[in-house]
Amino acid sequence: MATINKKWLIIIGASVIVLVSAAYALYRPQVASFSIQVTPAQIEDAVAGQSCVFLVVVADEGEGIGKGAAVDISATTSGSAVTVDPQAITPGQVAEVTVIPDETSANSTLTVTITGEREGSKQTETSTINVWEGLAGPLEEGMGPLAAEIRDKFIPWLAVSHPEFGITDETEWTGTIVRPHIQVVMFYLFFSDDWEMGVSWHVTIEPHNWARIYLRHRFTEVRPSHTFELSSWSAEDYEISAIDPKDAFAESVWR
DSSP states (O other): HHHHHHHHHHHHHHHHHHHHHHHHHHHHOHHHHHHHHOOOOOHHHHHTTTTEEEEEEEEESSBBBBTOOEEEEEEEESSSSEESSSSOOOOOOEEEEEEEEGGGTEEEEEEEEEEEETTTEEEEEEEEEEEEEEEHHHHHHHHHHHHHHHHHHHHHHHHHHHHGGGOTTTOOEEEESSSOOOOSEEEEEEEOEEEEEEEEEEEOOOTTTOEEEEETTTTOOOOOEEEEEEOOOTOSSEEEEOOOOOTTTOOOOOO
């Protein structure tokens, strides 16, 4: 009799486990889905050694476990150094994926695969970089110092007129060439801890040689939020004023 009871207990216990498992599978909370967006979809003009910076944002789609939680961001490509900063973002934050093509990438199109992962769910987007012959290093020997000189003309004015930006003479910047094969208007990017600054200038004589900058707050914005113009970058006397992003060719970031 004890043997029979033991067998029935085993059968009943196994049945309960099956029923509980089935119920959990039927009613378990779903993992919240998400989407990712990468800006830009393509970088058309780049050279080896250039920092190609893609901006990544995520958005929750529907309800479920993990909604609002951080999404891990990773990126891969060939013939390039790749960094991701920060490596996890929540909706409303911006990650920067920086790709630096090497010399083996010249005259080719790189495909950059960017992946977001959360709670076992993955989303992937791809962007491309057209890499042309030439090296950023030799180009920057002339452009980099001039771009920094023009940038520094804006700094004292920004410190006084917009102290809320926190940009002063003490702000440290790193730079990279961008759109290297455009000749009439030159483009350059600088990055501080908090800001991306795009610097452009017209290659002509006074008084037509204006210079313009845009500012994008890193890790929170995907497009420029402030744009300014300097009347003449070679003149001793010049004026700086706020302008519309359309007039600064800055409705989107320069890449």
